Amino acid sequence: ARTAALAKARAAAAQKVARDKARTSAVAAAQADPRSAARAMLADHGWGESQWRCLNLLWEGESAWKHTAENSSSGAYGIPQSLPASKMAKFGADYRTNPITQITWGLWYIEQSYGSPCGAWEFWNDRYPHWY
Known part of the structure; x- marks a missing residue:
């Protein structure tokens, strides 16, 4: 035994x-390559390829897809520019270093707040300075 x-x-x-x-x-x-990870994760939310363009443009505008991007005035952080950054801890304590945690939170936030990446992109474009 x-x-x-x-x-x-x-x-x-x-x-x-x-x-x-x-x-x-x-x-x-x-x-x-955070874009490839995010693109693969779209289906987890029931989104197809049509949502990719919007997500790519949105997060390019927010952070240039840099997982260490930090807004010097607001403190927004990461690929999805979470404010405060600690909101992303909902999906992992490693949110400052793990793009997958950031992307998971960002896609969840987009779904909860705007329904889809294209909904978030439309909202983002209607504001200047841009935010979502």
């Missing part, structure tokens, strides 16, 4: 290491 328990514990530890490596790899990929 002890040997079986030890083997089970080792297997669980190995699985955790594998998950951690996969997560680290996914975060690094999203840091290098």
